[in-house]
Amino acid sequence: MKLDQALLQILACPECKVRVELEGDRLICVRCGRQYRIEGGIPIMLLDEAEPPPEGWQPKDA
Numbered sequence: 001m002k003l004d005q006a007l008l009q010i011l012a013c014p015e016c017k018v019r020v021e022l023e024g025d026r027l028i029c030v031r032c033g034r035q036y037r038i039e040g041g042i043p044i045m046l047l048d049e050a051e052p053p054p055e056g057w058q059p060k061d062a
């Protein structure tokens with residue numbers, strides 16, 4: 001799944017207001033690690049829809 005790079009740059013975690021990184025088919029918040037899925041090329045940036053961080057995930061500098 002290709003996500004538009006310009007779109008990726010304006011996306012932010014709704015909780016932390018920091019950038020997210022593309023990991024496979026998920027967007028992961030660099031601060032809290034919440035995972036946001038992408039459906040049909042549309043990132044679902046909703047806290048209610050987010051999944052917990054991957055196991056062993058470590059925060060990165062935002």
Ligand SMILES: [Zn+2]
Pocket residue numbers: 013014015016017029030031032033034
């Ligand atoms: Zn976050």
